[in-house]
Amino acid sequence: MLESYLRKRLENKKILTMTHMVMGYPSFEVSAELVDTMVAAGVDLMELQIPFSEPIADGPVILNANQRALATGATVAKCMDFAGRMADTHKIPFLLMSYSNILFQQGFGPFTRAMAVKNLAGAIVPDLPPEEGADYLREMGAHQLAPIFIFSPTTPGDRMTYLDSVARGFVYCVARRGVTGTDTEFSRSMDTYLARCRRHTRLPLAVGFGVTAKKDVDFLVDRADIAVIGTQTIRLMETKGMGAVGDFLTALT
Amino acid sequence: MLESYLRKRLENKKILTMTHMVMGYPSFEVSAELVDTMVAAGVDLMELQIPFSEPIADGPVILNANQRALATGATVAKCMDFAGRMADTHKIPFLLMSYSNILFQQGFGPFTRAMAVKNLAGAIVPDLPPEEGADYLREMGAHQLAPIFIFSPTTPGDRMTYLDSVARGFVYCVARRGVTGTDTEFSRSMDTYLARCRRHTRLPLAVGFGVTAKKDVDFLVDRADIAVIGTQTIRLMETKGMGAVGDFLTALT
Amino acid sequence: MNDNAYYGRYGGAFIPEILRATIKDLERIFDAARSDDTFWPEFSGLMSSYSCRPTPLTFAGNLTGHFSGARIYIKREDLNHTGAHKINNVMGQGLLTRRMGKNRVIAETGAGQHGVATATMAAKFGLDCTIYMSKTDVLRQRPNVFWMERLGARVIPVTSGSRTLKDAINEAMRDWSAHMDTTHYVLGTACGPHPFPAMVTYFQSIIGEEVRTQILKSENQLPSRIYACVGGGSNAMGIFSAFLADDSVELVGVEAGGKGLETGQHAARLCADGARAGVAQGYKTYFLQDADGQMKKTHSIAAGLDYVGVSPILSHLHDTRRVRFTAATDDDVIAAMELAMQKEGIIPALESAHAFALAFKEAPALSGDEIIVINQSGRGDKDIFTIADAFDDPKWKSFIIDHAAQYHA
Amino acid sequence: MNDNAYYGRYGGAFIPEILRATIKDLERIFDAARSDDTFWPEFSGLMSSYSCRPTPLTFAGNLTGHFSGARIYIKREDLNHTGAHKINNVMGQGLLTRRMGKNRVIAETGAGQHGVATATMAAKFGLDCTIYMSKTDVLRQRPNVFWMERLGARVIPVTSGSRTLKDAINEAMRDWSAHMDTTHYVLGTACGPHPFPAMVTYFQSIIGEEVRTQILKSENQLPSRIYACVGGGSNAMGIFSAFLADDSVELVGVEAGGKGLETGQHAARLCADGARAGVAQGYKTYFLQDADGQMKKTHSIAAGLDYVGVSPILSHLHDTRRVRFTAATDDDVIAAMELAMQKEGIIPALESAHAFALAFKEAPALSGDEIIVINQSGRGDKDIFTIADAFDDPKWKSFIIDHAAQYHA
Ligand SMILES: Cc1ncc(COP(=O)(O)O)c(C=O)c1O
């Protein structure tokens, strides 16, 4: 169970880190190397994104990674294989991240069965709210997979409670309006927001925002359980190479 | 009196010729030379056109001559001087040809007075029908000048009679629809048309159409009194020079 | 010609004899149509099913607020089919052409609006169509030329004279002199020999009649002022004619001030020095001419106002002071256009923007109880090449350069 | 989401959590407006004073004679202010934006018509405006971009994805996710998450309501068939919705056949193989996609039809067979456009010409007692660069080359 893994891990660490990557970008070989690097740097769990042609919740950096991965031949089948290999090779839990249509075209049943077979822990599907996801929830439940849902600053309290009731593993709190990859100001209002999130869920809280330094991660200690590092690692890999990614992550954890 | 001059002349000649030119095109010097050439070739009377910027009854050749004359500085005053000099130097009658506005801007009184002083015989103003020309007719009459009017194939009989009543000197019959410079077919219908013109006026008949050879002039013998040569001499002068104009006219008469 | 051919000292029919019978015929057909009770309903029915008459009278709330003077209304002739008031006159003359049994129409055009309207009417009525357009205007109004050709018309670029609207009129007259048996000349404005000024005004009067009904309905009060641009004068006569008898309604005609009246590069015949009564193109009116009576060169950023003469009816209304004439410069016009776009989301034609410019200048001095109406004679889409250049738009330039490069390849 | 978000299997609101409150808010505001008796009169009053509603239903006598089949009528959405039906939806959403108290609007655009309409509405309502437009469409619809900018909008060329309409929608969604507190997303067609399909259809239904009144008045009989082109589906839903309950009225949706369905270079989602139900851009519908669910490249000569999805309402009407879907190729469209111009003097937009193409194909087989209605969703002026190239017009080319040369100088 994802949640219990996280709780256990939190007994020894004040805050966990989750990283993100787009599978097949720039190639599956580099993707594998990246996972090795990240795991070696001590990250606690990972989001593996199956690229989609219409990633509406992603900003320019991840959007570009999606497109490049597709252009160089990433398919859903290759991504599932890749994710399975990673889960087999590494000890940390892996989540899939993608958009509704990827799951819908495979069928929720087959998709979740494959996830289970490949030992994946759960999934984040930003354009699949629970209201549209009855089949998804049922199948995820049947295979004991964690459907991760998202809290946002615009989510009212009663809806947080509802989301909490269907979520498993943890809750992903987006720290601000907008898509992935924009910077966030650390502010009082963030404090208030995270306190509100905490009040509305029994699950661990992951927070995604522009983490670029250890002090950003430190800020989250006591306020959340998991710091999510998304766009920044892709940027580093693109501009300074794999080594820089490892150094960056090592310094964070 | 223009009419009596023409009648007298017709006693010795089966048909008269009238030529046309645009004063100041391509220059007043060449215009003077052209008049000399034409008179020497035996033409019986001449139309001298005062160039106007909007010559709506003229086709491309004469239109161009109007524009060029204006562009190189022809003014109404210069044209009047020129016409006066020609009338003083040569024995044949000279008519002015122009458009309403040229007369209107000078004033019909001053304009006709100047014509009389310069011994000009009459005027052709294609855009001044008698209905619009009460002042013009009065002043032309006062100075014993011949206002020339036009019959066209579309002019009904009763209007021919009316035009005849105000016309002096001769009647100008346009041989076909259209502006100056287009060719006309010699045909039965022309016969009928000219006979109709003849029936409706007591004045000599001038006929303008694309005369290019002696046989064209011969065609008009007995059908009309004056053959008008307009565009063709301008064309000849432009393409083959002054000498060709003289040869052409000499061959016609 | 008969008395009703004159407006004070202006008007008449100064035409070559060859055209006289045709013009008389047209006069007869027009008079018969006008006194036939079924004709106007036929005409206005056609305009409401083929174009979108009545066109709206739009209250310009933002502009009114911006100037905090008179309440500003805009008559939306831009919404007509083909994009300007020109279609009113053209469809009317189309009906007359049918009554005359002719199978061909010709027209002059400056802005191209009248050419597009005529080509459109010719397609709808199944007539052959030839359009005369000065070479200068062919260049500055190329999109309209393209559409005329696609609509099946022949467009003949006129290279004689000063290469503006007047030269296109001369050429059309020449064509007409040769082909009047089969051909009707659809003159595009309230100029030319009788009966054209009366006839064009008659068809365009549909604008003013609608405005009268509309403003009385929405405000229960007549406007204090009505602004219209003046090229040949057809949209102005169209909107003014319904208010001539109302002394309380000031009528303002806006001419093309070009680069400024003092530069001589303009087309202001009634509000500037340098124009005098004269005779050309078949009628008597104020013309911009030199002492000899030769027509002067005119200039306007708006092709449709770049004309040396003006409706004889307006010349008369000028002399009697029933209409006040004034001018807007090219620069005024671009500024007015920009404001109209950004405040109200409307894109006036460059011609129409002259009326806007004056209204904007004068609106602040009027009180909030007063109403002004601006005649938006057409839409500005056709002017994109001119306007893009006026705004010196770098993206447009590089677009055109890239597009041209494709053609070279 | 609630039940009224679905049409059979299609529709829904597949949106990121961040947008949920906004979408719910919009739904609430829309529902309140719809059940407020004063709202529709306010909307239709605005459309009749600012645009020219009701737009005419023109009897196409020459085309009817040409095909000697059904009597052909054309609904003239081209006469709307800004030149297409898009303004109906936009002005409606403008009223809702005001009700929500937001001060900024964003929109995607393909043909540019929706962008121009939105920029226009923003000017009229005093709102900030940003338009997302794919780089490809910025190039092929440059005149519309120019006008959007002049109207005060920012136009952002979208270079991601396949650089067509869908990518502009994605970018607009991203902007909305960041600025929904101040910003309303004016989606331009009957697609996207609930309540957009219902809302856009509601505003566009003014088209069909008018047609129903107009045809009953002029023919006292319902049409046998109604043809509309289908991009996202808003003009089609707009004209179809008033006739859904009349079984005798066959509704025909015409998709972009591009270079031919067999070539795969098209945008036919409902009448061709290769489309399946899927979820993207916030809703479930037929999408042109590969086995993995990645969206395919589409092609159409008409930017406004070059879209990978389609209204979920139309997907449902496809499955229930209430609407028949078919396609017209780029070549069919150019031929239909030419015929419409030359026979009736109208210039349909390339999008609209798809509907004409099918109507022309089918009209001869119907009897003279039957009526067909074609929805002319917009006018073709905006397409001049595309159409001139389609006709390979040498004069246009040299005009552009000369114009470009001026800029180099
Ligand atoms: C939109 C528009 N307005 C005005 C004019 C000027 O003509 P008129 O003075 O006859 O209305 C034109 C002429 O082409 C035009 O296209």
Ligand SMILES: Cc1ncc(COP(=O)(O)O)c(C=O)c1O
């Ligand atoms: C004129 C015109 N017609 C049709 C369309 C297609 O959109 P829809 O299917 O929503 O009517 C567009 C889109 O831009 C358009 O501009």
